[in-house]
Amino acid sequence: MLSDRQLFRQLIAKTSDTPLNIEVVHASGSWMFGPDEKKYLDLVSGVSVSYLGHHDPDVVAAVKEQADKYLHLMVYGEYVQHPQVRLAELLVEHLPEPLSQVYFVNSGSEAIEGAMKLAKRFTGRTEIVAFRNAYHGSSQGALSIMGGEYFKNAFRPLLPGIRLIDFNDFSQLEQISRQSACVVVEPIQGEAGIRLPASGFLQALREKCTEEGALLVFDEIQTAFAHTGPLFAFMHEQVVPDILVLAKGLGCGMPLGAFIASEPLLKSLASDPPLGHITTFGGHPVSCAAGLAGMKKLIAGVKSWNIPGKEALFRKNLNHPSIREIRGKGLFLAVDLGDSERNIRTVFKAIENGVVSDWFLFNDHSFRISPPLTISEEDILLACDILNRSIEQTGK
Ligand SMILES: Cc1ncc(COP(=O)(O)O)c(C=O)c1O
Known part of the structure; x- marks a missing residue:
């Protein structure tokens, strides 16, 4: 019989020539366990998915309880389903006006598609503005607003009317105009290697969008659910978008996405023509039960998890002299070695040494720190120790 690893090599389509190749047989909290009890401390957590850690008992219980009642019933938006409406209630309770209605979908890419369609439908405009070095998903609409030519050129023609501008360049906000249906932006850029907005940048963007009648769309697919401190990253500056896009952590380990806006905005997808967006599995009851x-648990526990203290612990103890910079907020950090080749070797060496990190799509000279928010201080110290050692082992 072939091993799982052999079948993976033969039968599973690859996304690159260098998959991380980690085999996991079970996972719990911040740890993943391979065959022969090889242990990995997980500093990626599925790229901001498992914010409570792996196999959280309350999430697993909710999944089982919902699976015992019903799985799928009907395409999205037709039936009243308890976990879906209660998750929408909890989200809206924690969001400011005008973010008062939720459209649940399957994934981040689909949520971005929905947000782009909604902006075009509502404004009657066609141009979409996005930022260089941003990643918003892999479907053709989301790919069209990706902020890097290398990854999208092979798939052209993509959507027309896309305008890319530079994050944190105030002067380029002038390019937002009466033609712009929306501006899609991550309030803290993730795959750019964790780039914080310059002081006042999101406010200036908000003002320009309002002035031109363009909708402001925040992609918080990586940044939501307290990774950067507050529940949503836009809460750092109180700049409120017209459309908020969520996925990844939303299902707490189950597939789920959403775009959230005002009722009048979302209503425009429901008439003339109706069915402006339809999705069979969007808002799946088991995913919503897990997310809820x-x-x-996040809302009840987040203060006691002391995210600022854990950020400080990483910053203090990741102290190898080859580290150029640590960027980010909370447990959403990039450690910049300023050298792509060494960074990639460091990631593989750290995995060998039992700590999982990775590099960023548009920044391969930095590695990622986005562990479960529940990671212990002891595990942070261990992670820093192993990472410092791995950097040392890849030195020239
Ligand atoms: C910021 C951001 N937007 C969108 C997406 C796409 O989400 P999904 O992979 O669920 O389609 C991702 C996924 O990594 C992301 O990081």
């Missing part, structure tokens, strides 16, 4: 259990 996760979000309740």
Whole structure:
């Protein structure tokens, strides 16, 4: 019989020539366990998915409880389903006006598609503005607003009317105009290697969008659910978008996405023509049950997890002299070695040494720190120790 690893090599389509190749047989909290009890401390957590850690007992119980009642019933938006409406209630309770209605979908890419369609439908305009070095998903619409030519050129023609501008360049906000249906932006750029907005940048963007009648769309697919401190990253500056896009952590380990806006905005997808967006599995009841259990636990526990203290611990103890910079906020950090080749070797060496990190799509000279928010201080110290050692082992 072939091993799982052999079948993976033969039968599973690859996304690159260098998959991380980690085999996991079970996972719990911040740890993943391979065959022969090889242990990995997980500093990626599925790229901001498992904010409570792996196999959280409350999330697993919610999944089982919902699976015992019903799985799928009907395409999205037709039936009243308890976990879906209760998750929408909890989200809206924690969001400011005008973010008062939720459209649930399957994934981040689909949520971005929905947000782009909604902006075009509502404004009657066609141009979409996005930022260089941003990643918003892999479907053709989301790919069209990706902020890097290398990854999208092979798939052209993509959507027309896309305008890319530079994050944190105030002067380029002038390019937002009466033609712009929306501006899609991550309030903290993730795959750019964790780039914080310059002081006042999101406010200036908000003002320009309002002035031109363009909708402001925040992609918080990586930044939501307290990774950067507050529940949503836009809460750092109180700049409120017209459309908020969520996925990844939303299902707390189950597939789920959403775009959230005002009722009048979302209503425009429901008439003339109706069915402006339809999705069979969007807002799946088991995913919503998991997301609801996760979000309740997050809200109850987040203060006691001391995210600023954990950020400080990483910053203090990641102290190898080859580290150029640590960027980010909370447990959403990039450690910049300023050398792509060494950074990639460091990531593989750290995995060998039992700590999982990775590099960023548009920044391969930095590695990622986005562990479960529940990671212990002891595990942070261990992670820093192993990472410092791995950097040392890849030195020239
Ligand atoms: C910021 C951001 N937007 C969108 C997406 C796409 O989400 P999904 O992979 O669920 O389609 C991702 C995924 O990594 C992301 O990081």
